[in-house]
Amino acid sequence: MSILLYLLYTCCALLIPGVISITKAKLSGRKGPGLWQPIYDILRLLRKGSVYSTTTSYLFQYAPLVNFAAALLALAFVPLGDIPGLMHFQGDFVFFAYLLGLGKFLLILNAMDTGSGFEGMGANREALYSMLVEPAFFIVMGSMALLSGHNSFVDIFSQFQDTSQYAILLGFLGAYILGQIAMVENSRLPVDDPRTHLELTMVHEVMVLDNSGFDFGIIMITNSLKFGIYAGLLANLMVPIWLPLGFRLGFALLISVLFGVMVGLLESFRARNKMARNPQFILTLSAVSLLFFFTVMIIANRI
Amino acid sequence: MTNQSILLGSMLLSPLLFLLRGQLRYWAAMLLHLVVIVASSSAAISVFQGQAWAIDTGIYLLGEPIRLELDALSAFFVLVINLTMLTGAWYSGGYLKPYESSKSAIELSFHRFTYLWLHLAMIVVVMVPQGTPFLFAWELMTLTAFILVAFEWEKPESVHAALNYLVQMHVGFVFILIGLFLIQYQGGGSFSFSGLAKTHMPVQAFLLLLIGFAFKAGFMPLHTWLPHAHPAAPSHVSGVMSGVIIKMGIYGILRCVIYLPKEHWMTMGATILIVSIISGVMGVIYAIMQHDVKKLLAYHSIENIGIIGIGIGLGMMGYALGHPVLATLAFAGGILHILNHSLFKSLLFYSAGSVYQQTHTRYVEKLGGLIKKMPYTAFLFLLGALAICGLPPFNGFISEFLIYYGSFSHIGAGDMNEALILLACILSLALIGGLAIFCFTKVFSIVFLGSSRSSATTGAQEVSMSMLLPQGLIGLVILAIGLVPGFFVHYIEQVAGLYLPDASLPHAYLDTLRYVGIASGIFILLLVILILLRSIQQRRVEVAYGPTWGCGYTGADPALHQYTATSYADNFVQLAEPILGVETHYTPFAETEIFPETHHFERHQHDPMEANLVEKPGNALLYYLQKSAVFQSGKLQHYLWYGLLFLIVVGAMSYLKLL
Structure with a gap:
C-alpha cells in the first residue's frame, strides 16, 4: 500500500509541472505544450552530455544528486491519512525537514561553486528564504502534534481530523500555510518568478544556470518531486479520512492537479514581490502559523 | 592503583620534553598523551560497565586528602577530553612544523609541555569531587590554556586575547569561589559542590556557580573572551579550546545540577533555558557577520553551548513538570551534543587551521577556490559544516533530534505554559538550524568554492597526512554517531541517570533512534547508487568544459565578479541590523562624478x-x-x-x- 502511495505521489510530482504550464498557456491564450512535455524534457536532458565550467570542482557534479536523493527519501515519509509512507517513525517530520535542508545546502554550494556573481545572488537569496521559512513549518507541525497528541506524520494525519469538529477547518488553514511554504521552497510566485530571465531578479533558476545535461535533468526532477511532496502534505490536510480508500487516492491526485492549477493561476495573474519585500512576506507566514498554533491551543482547550 | 601511578609517572616524565628536539619531541609527547589516555579511559570505560571507580591518592592539599572519583558524568567527560586532546596533539605534529624554524626549541617544548599539563588538569578537574583540589586543577587548566593561547606572543593581538581570557576566567573563578564558600558557611557542611544539597541557600549558591561556570562555557553575555581567544590561539589549541575547555564550564554546571535540590529545578531550569536560547540564537547571528573564519567558528561555539544549555534547561524543567521521558530526551540531547560539538568543532578548527597554514590568512575575503588545491581539507570542512548545521546523516542531527523529539512528543501533554516553552525550544532550534545553514554555506563557499580572491591562495597545497588523518578519524566518529545513534545514546542514558531516578528510555523511543539511523543509512545507500548511475551515464556522453556563464560578457574577472562574504551576508544584515551593531563606512558617488573614481566600502561588526x-x-x-x-x-x-x-x-x- 505504501509503495502504491509512493508511486502515486511520484506520478503527481511529475504531472504538476505539466499542469502548471498548460494552465498558464490556456490563460494567456496559447495552445501550450502537452501535459507530458516537462517529462520529455527531463528524459532528453538525462541522455545529454554536459558542459562544466572550469571554475567548478567535484562538488558541482555530485551536489544535485544529494539534493535529488534527499527529495526521493523525503517523499517516502509522506503518508495519506492512515496509510503510512514507505518510512515512518516518531518525529519523522524533523528528519524530513532536515533532509530537505541538506539538499538545499548542497544546491547552494552547487551554485556558489561556479564562482558566478549571478549564481551567488540566487544562492544567497535561497539560503535566506529557506532560513526564514523554516520556523513556519515547525510551528505548523508543532500545532498538529499538540492537537493530535502524536509526533509522526502518519499518526498526526490519521488522528487529527477526529480530534474536534473544527479539525477540517484547521486542515484547510494548515493547507494554506503549507501551500505558501511550498511556493517559497519551490521558488515560485510571489517570491520568485520562474519566467523572469533576468539573472539579477531570479532565485532558483539562476542557481542552476551552469548545470547542464544529466545534472540539470536531475535538478528538474527534484523540483517536481518537491511539488509532489508538498502536494502530498496538502492532500493529508484536506482529504477526509472517512472516505473509502479509492476515493482518497483519487482525491489526493485531484488535489495535486488543483495545486498545479492554483500555481498556474497565481503565476498568470500576479506579479512577483519586490525582492526586498520577500523577507517580510515570508516572516508573515511564520506569524500566520503562530496564529494557527494559538487557534489550535484554543480548540484543544489549552487556553 | 595502577592507573594512578601511570598518571603520576607521566606527570613526572613530562619535563623530559624539554630535552628532546623535533620529531622525537612530538612522538614523546604523543606517547605521554597516549599513556594518560589509556590510563584514564580504561577507568572511564569500567565506570560505564557498571563498576564504581574511586581512589585515594594519598596526596594532601591544604590538609585535605585528594580523592579521585569517577561517576558516569566524569567518565563521559574523560572520554570526550581524551578523544579531542588526542586528535589535537596528533594534528599539531603537522601544524607546528612551519614554526620549527621561527620558534626556539624551548618554546616548542614548553608548548607541548603545557598542552600535556592541560590534558592532565582537565582530567583531574572532572575527577575530583572536593572543592579545593577542584579549584587548583581548574586554575591549572586556565593557566595552561592561557599559555597555549599566547603561543604566538610576538603578536600583540595574541597577548591581548590571552590576557583578556585570563582576566575573565579569574572573574569567573571568583564567582565559583564565593559560591563554594557560601555552600560551606551556609549549612552545606563542606567546601564542595555536594554541599549544594544540604545548604539552606542553594539558589544563591547555584546562581553564583552558574555565573562562574558560564564564563568558561561562554554563555552570552559572558562570552566576550571567546571570539578573541579562539582566533589568536594556534588551530589545534582553538580546536581543543572550543571542543573541550569551554565544555568544562558545562561540566561544572552539570555537576552542580546533580546536587541542586529538585524543588528548584523549575526556576533554575528556566534560567538556563532562557540564557541558552539567547546564546544559541545570538551566537549564530553574530557568526554570520564574521569574516575571520576562526572568529566565526568561535561564535558558533557560543551557539552550540546554547544548544547544550537548551537540552539541560529543558531537561530540568521537564523533570519539574513531571515528564520523565521529556527530561531524559532533553538531557540526553544536551549531553550528546557535548560530544558532538567537541567532534565537529575540533574538525572545523583543524581544517580551518590547515587553510591558515597554507594561505597565512584567516580573512575569508582573501580566499576562494581552495577546493581544487586542498580537496581533502575541503571535504572534511564540509563534513564538519554539515554536522554542525544538524543535518542528517551526521551526529549533530541526532542530538538536536533528541530535543526536538522530546518537545514534539510532549507539546500536547501539558497546559498552555508548557506548550509555549516547548514551542520556544522548537522554534529556537529551527531558527538556529536555518541560520547555521546560512552561515556555513557562506563560509564554505567563500573559502573553498569559486575562484581565488587574492594571491594568498597561490601557494596553497593539500596538507600532510599527519594533519588529515586525525580529522578523518573525527569524521568517522561523526558518521558513526549519525548511523548508530542508539549505541551512543545507551551510554548517554547512564549519564542522564545521575539526574533522573529512571533515565532509561522506553523501547519505542530507542526504536525511533534506530529508525533514524536506518533512514540515514538508506539515504547514503541511495546516494551511492545515484552516483554510480551517474558515472555510467557520464561515460556514455560527451563532456565539455568552458567558462562560467557570464550573461554574455566574457571579459569578467572571476576574482572580482563573484560573491563575497560581505555581499552574501548583506541581505541578512539588512534584516537584523538593529541587533547587530554594524558600522558601514563608504564614499558615496557624487552627483557630478561621471567617470567613476576609486571608492571605498568597509563594514565592521562590533559585538x-x-x-x-x-x-x-x-x-x-x-x-x-x-x-x-x-x-x-x-x-x-x-x-x-x-x-x-x-x-x-x-x-x-x-x-x-x-x-
Whole structure:
C-alpha cells in the first residue's frame, strides 16, 4: 500500500509541472505544450552530455544528486491519512525537514561553486528564504502534534481530523500555510518568478544556470518531486479520512492537479514581490502559523 | 592503583620534553598523551560497565586528602577530553612544523609541555569531587590554556586575547569561589559542590556557580573572551579550546545540577533555558557577520553551548513538570551534543587551521577556490559544516533530534505554559538550524568554492597526512554517531541517570533512534547508487568544459565578479541590523562624478554585548583609576606625607578606640 502511495505521489510530482504550464498557456491564450512535455524534457536532458565550467570542482557534479536523493527519501515519509509512507517513525517530520535542508545546502554550494556573481545572488537569496521559512513549518507541525497528541506524520494525519469538529477547518488553514511554504521552497510566485530571465531578479533558476545535461535533468526532477511532496502534505490536510480508500487516492491526485492549477493561476495573474519585500512576506507566514498554533491551543482547550 | 601511578609517572616524565628536539619531541609527547589516555579511559570505560571507580591518592592539599572519583558524568567527560586532546596533539605534529624554524626549541617544548599539563588538569578537574583540589586543577587548566593561547606572543593581538581570557576566567573563578564558600558557611557542611544539597541557600549558591561556570562555557553575555581567544590561539589549541575547555564550564554546571535540590529545578531550569536560547540564537547571528573564519567558528561555539544549555534547561524543567521521558530526551540531547560539538568543532578548527597554514590568512575575503588545491581539507570542512548545521546523516542531527523529539512528543501533554516553552525550544532550534545553514554555506563557499580572491591562495597545497588523518578519524566518529545513534545514546542514558531516578528510555523511543539511523543509512545507500548511475551515464556522453556563464560578457574577472562574504551576508544584515551593531563606512558617488573614481566600502561588526558589558564598564573603571593616580605624584615629599598621615590616622583611631 505504501509503495502504491509512493508511486502515486511520484506520478503527481511529475504531472504538476505539466499542469502548471498548460494552465498558464490556456490563460494567456496559447495552445501550450502537452501535459507530458516537462517529462520529455527531463528524459532528453538525462541522455545529454554536459558542459562544466572550469571554475567548478567535484562538488558541482555530485551536489544535485544529494539534493535529488534527499527529495526521493523525503517523499517516502509522506503518508495519506492512515496509510503510512514507505518510512515512518516518531518525529519523522524533523528528519524530513532536515533532509530537505541538506539538499538545499548542497544546491547552494552547487551554485556558489561556479564562482558566478549571478549564481551567488540566487544562492544567497535561497539560503535566506529557506532560513526564514523554516520556523513556519515547525510551528505548523508543532500545532498538529499538540492537537493530535502524536509526533509522526502518519499518526498526526490519521488522528487529527477526529480530534474536534473544527479539525477540517484547521486542515484547510494548515493547507494554506503549507501551500505558501511550498511556493517559497519551490521558488515560485510571489517570491520568485520562474519566467523572469533576468539573472539579477531570479532565485532558483539562476542557481542552476551552469548545470547542464544529466545534472540539470536531475535538478528538474527534484523540483517536481518537491511539488509532489508538498502536494502530498496538502492532500493529508484536506482529504477526509472517512472516505473509502479509492476515493482518497483519487482525491489526493485531484488535489495535486488543483495545486498545479492554483500555481498556474497565481503565476498568470500576479506579479512577483519586490525582492526586498520577500523577507517580510515570508516572516508573515511564520506569524500566520503562530496564529494557527494559538487557534489550535484554543480548540484543544489549552487556553 | 595502577592507573594512578601511570598518571603520576607521566606527570613526572613530562619535563623530559624539554630535552628532546623535533620529531622525537612530538612522538614523546604523543606517547605521554597516549599513556594518560589509556590510563584514564580504561577507568572511564569500567565506570560505564557498571563498576564504581574511586581512589585515594594519598596526596594532601591544604590538609585535605585528594580523592579521585569517577561517576558516569566524569567518565563521559574523560572520554570526550581524551578523544579531542588526542586528535589535537596528533594534528599539531603537522601544524607546528612551519614554526620549527621561527620558534626556539624551548618554546616548542614548553608548548607541548603545557598542552600535556592541560590534558592532565582537565582530567583531574572532572575527577575530583572536593572543592579545593577542584579549584587548583581548574586554575591549572586556565593557566595552561592561557599559555597555549599566547603561543604566538610576538603578536600583540595574541597577548591581548590571552590576557583578556585570563582576566575573565579569574572573574569567573571568583564567582565559583564565593559560591563554594557560601555552600560551606551556609549549612552545606563542606567546601564542595555536594554541599549544594544540604545548604539552606542553594539558589544563591547555584546562581553564583552558574555565573562562574558560564564564563568558561561562554554563555552570552559572558562570552566576550571567546571570539578573541579562539582566533589568536594556534588551530589545534582553538580546536581543543572550543571542543573541550569551554565544555568544562558545562561540566561544572552539570555537576552542580546533580546536587541542586529538585524543588528548584523549575526556576533554575528556566534560567538556563532562557540564557541558552539567547546564546544559541545570538551566537549564530553574530557568526554570520564574521569574516575571520576562526572568529566565526568561535561564535558558533557560543551557539552550540546554547544548544547544550537548551537540552539541560529543558531537561530540568521537564523533570519539574513531571515528564520523565521529556527530561531524559532533553538531557540526553544536551549531553550528546557535548560530544558532538567537541567532534565537529575540533574538525572545523583543524581544517580551518590547515587553510591558515597554507594561505597565512584567516580573512575569508582573501580566499576562494581552495577546493581544487586542498580537496581533502575541503571535504572534511564540509563534513564538519554539515554536522554542525544538524543535518542528517551526521551526529549533530541526532542530538538536536533528541530535543526536538522530546518537545514534539510532549507539546500536547501539558497546559498552555508548557506548550509555549516547548514551542520556544522548537522554534529556537529551527531558527538556529536555518541560520547555521546560512552561515556555513557562506563560509564554505567563500573559502573553498569559486575562484581565488587574492594571491594568498597561490601557494596553497593539500596538507600532510599527519594533519588529515586525525580529522578523518573525527569524521568517522561523526558518521558513526549519525548511523548508530542508539549505541551512543545507551551510554548517554547512564549519564542522564545521575539526574533522573529512571533515565532509561522506553523501547519505542530507542526504536525511533534506530529508525533514524536506518533512514540515514538508506539515504547514503541511495546516494551511492545515484552516483554510480551517474558515472555510467557520464561515460556514455560527451563532456565539455568552458567558462562560467557570464550573461554574455566574457571579459569578467572571476576574482572580482563573484560573491563575497560581505555581499552574501548583506541581505541578512539588512534584516537584523538593529541587533547587530554594524558600522558601514563608504564614499558615496557624487552627483557630478561621471567617470567613476576609486571608492571605498568597509563594514565592521562590533559585538554590542562586548561593547556594553565589558568595554564600557572597563573604560569607566579605568577612568576612575586614572583619576586616583593623582596620589602617585612621584615626589618623595608627598610619599613621606602619606606615611605621616597614615600614622596620625592610626594613632587617632587607636586613641578613639576605633581600632
